[in-house]
Amino acid sequence: MTIRALAPLFVGDFEHYRHVLVLPDDRRPGIPASELITCDGLTWLLEQYGRHQPGEDRRALVSQWSRFYFVKLIVPTVAANLVLGHELPVAIDRLEVILSDDGLPEAFRLPHEGKPFARKPEGPFERFEALLEGNLAPMVEGWHHQVRLSRKVLWNNAANYLEWLIGAMAGLGVPTAMLADGKRLVEWERRPDGHRNPMYSPVRYVERERGPSPLRQRRQCCIRYRLPDLALCENCPHIDRPPKGARLPESLIQRC
Known part of the structure; x- marks a missing residue:
């Protein structure tokens, strides 16, 4: 139920x-x-x-x-x-x-x-x-x-x-x-006790010369591109400079 x-x-x-x-x-x-x-x-x-x-x-x-x-x-x-x-x-x-x-x-x-x-x-x-x-x-x-x-x-x-x-x-x-x-x-950025808030500012909005702009971009890469057949995410921080061997997502390739 x-x-x-x-x-x-x-x-x-x-x-x-x-x-x-x-x-x-x-x-x-x-x-x-x-x-x-x-x-x-x-x-x-x-x-x-x-x-x-x-x-x-x-x-x-x-x-x-x-x-x-x-x-x-x-x-x-x-x-x-x-x-x-x-x-x-x-x-x-x-x-x-x-x-x-x-x-x-x-x-x-x-x-x-x-x-x-x-x-x-x-x-x-x-x-x-x-x-x-x-x-x-x-x-x-x-x-x-x-x-x-x-x-x-x-x-x-x-x-x-x-x-x-x-x-x-x-x-x-x-x-x-x-x-x-x-x-x-x-x-x-901080919790009330002064400790760092791990949920703080997970994304940024980046102006780009090519492709969709502003791009909603994660602060950290999820490293999914290390798995076979998986490309970078659309909001990967490495979109403009992909790691060696990483592929851009098809949706971004078509827009560029």
Whole structure:
């Protein structure tokens, strides 16, 4: 079963997220999210994913897989939080990941449907604590430990989608006040305790002489180009100076 309280969110451009968050009565096989950052769990995951995405570079495989994980989890979780004031139980010790046949995240099984905030959160880090501290931080640390993939790359994979989501929601007419904490999460360089905010400024908008301008460009390359048959992303920081052996995406080649 999907979460009925969130149904108003999943219309139009966001309709395909309607069945991403499910409850315990969904009996499809799943794997605890916490197992995906263990040696055995990650090895198993890459075996499933590797059947459909060839490549020997484990860092690139984890980075590419994480992009699907982050976007699938962040979009409905953040939208529910900002628009409905609804907090979801997404910590990795409470979440199960349901994989599709291609080894990618298809859905997330939550232990319950969450609840509205008892009071208005005081800023973005309190508002998104369950997502940031309960899920993203341990996933980033776990994957970094297992394959030595840069934390900056992983955090940029996540923050890139959050920045995109806030812009997309603004374009759909969501009131600015509702989106304020989402914007602050990518605009504040420091957390209230003075520590660096890993979600800070994930993209920049670059004026270019050729091709689309301004280009929405990530701060960190996701290194997916190290996998067979995958080109650079359209918003890769290396678009104008591709690494040796990397290919431009077809969409940009056609525009240039």
